[in-house]
Amino acid sequence: MARWYPLVSADADFLASAPHVFRYEKRYAATPEQVWKSLTSDESLAAWGPAVKNVTWTSPRPFGVGTTRDVTALGGAVLRERFFEWDEGHQKSFYVYESTLPLFKRFAEDYIVEADGEQTRFTWVVAIEPKNAMTLPVKVLAPLLKAGFGRIPGDGQKYFAAR
Numbered sequence: 001m002a003r004w005y006p007l008v009s010a011d012a013d014f015l016a017s018a019p020h021v022f023r024y025e026k027r028y029a030a031t032p033e034q035v036w037k038s039l040t041s042d043e044s045l046a047a048w049g050p051a052v053k054n055v056t057w058t059s060p061r062p063f064g065v066g067t068t069r070d071v072t073a074l075g076g077a078v079l080r081e082r083f084f085e086w087d088e089g090h091q092k093s094f095y096v097y098e099s100t101l102p103l104f105k106r107f108a109e110d111y112i113v114e115a116d117g118e119q120t121r122f123t124w125v126v127a128i129e130p131k132n133a134m135t136l137p138v139k140v141l142a143p144l145l146k147a148g149f150g151r152i153p154g155d156g157q158k159y160f161a162a163r
Contacts, residue, residue, distance in 0.1 A: 002078065002100045003100065004080075004098045004099070004100060005098065005099050005100070005101070005102040006097065006098055007095070007096050007097055007098065007099060007104055007105065007106055007107060008105055008106045008129075009082075009084075009095050009097065009106075010084075010095035010106045010107070010108035010127065011084055011095075011108075012084070012085060012093060012110075014095070014106060014108050014127050014129075015093065015108055015110050015125050015127045016127075018106065018108070018127035018128055018129050019128070019129050019130070019135075019138075020127070020128045020129070020130075020138065020139075020142055020145070021125060021126070021127045022125070022126045022127075022145070022146045022149050022150070023123070023124070023125050024122075024123070024124045024125075024126075024149070024150055024153045025121060025122070025123050025124075025153075026121075026122050026124075026153040026154065026156060026157050027116055027119045027120065027121055027122070027157075028119055028120045028121075028122055028156060028157060028160040028161075029119055029157075029160050029161050029163075030119070030120055030160040030163065031115075031120060032089065032090075032113045032114065032115050032120045033089065034120075034160070034163075035113050035120045035122060035156075035160070036088075036089050036090075036113050038159075038160075039092070039111060039113070040063060042055070042057065043055060044069075045071075045152060045156075047159065048152065048155040048156045048158075048159040049151065049152070049154075049155025049156075049158065049159065050074060050155075051073065051074050051148075051151050051152050051155065052071060052072070052073060052074070052152065053072040053073065053074060053076070054070075054071070054072040055069055055070075055071050055072075056069060056070045056071075057069045058070060058080075063083070063086060063092075064083070064086045064088075065083060065084060065085065065086045066082065066083065067082070067083045067086065068080065068081060068082050068083070069081050069094075076100075077099065077100050077101045078099065078100045079096045079098075079099050079100075079107070080096065080097055080098040080099070081094040081095070081096055081097070081109075082094055082095060082097050085110070089113070090112065090113055090114070091110070091111065091112045091113070092110075092111050093108065093109065093110040093111070094108065094109055095107065095108040096108070102131065103130060103131060103134050103138075104128055104129065104130055104131060104134075105129045105130060105131050105132075106127075106128070106129040107126075107127070107128050107129075108126075108127045108128075109124065109125065109126050109127070110123075110124070110125040110127075111123075111124055112124075120160075122153060122156060124152070124153050126149050128145075
């Protein structure tokens with residue numbers, strides 16, 4: 001049985017004010033509708049590449065504010081997420097409320113899907129606040145964390161280019 005560690009809730013302000021904010025912007029060879037459909041599918045980011053192993057939506061459709069899901073990351077850590085923003089077809093944001101890793105005090109993400117000519121501009125923000133004991137290690141490893149998280153939107157480019 002996994003041990004769960006609670007995290008502090010976050011909101012839209014945290015996406016800009018967190019100690020570590022990683023922002024990615026990619027263009028996908030797909031319509032915004034196709035990208036949104038993928039993001040809200042049963043597989044979601046797990047279909048894009050190896051960084052996300054599994055996504056389990058734990059709320060019924062239709063999704064919106066309050067929707068929850070469990071995400072299993074590469075390495076087996078599980079994050080329980082709750083959406084606090086949901087603008088259907090355009091933007092969704094969540095915070096992690098429990099994790100099997102005792103590393104973070106707060107963790108949130110924001111996804112924005114926008115038309116960009118024949119393509120879609122995908123903006124992804126990851127905001128983290130480590131637990132006190134992890135402040136220095138996370139600060140030192142921040143460039144590696146940013147690169148690691150950056151694989152996900154990069155995998156999205158490959159995923160949509162192959163469709």
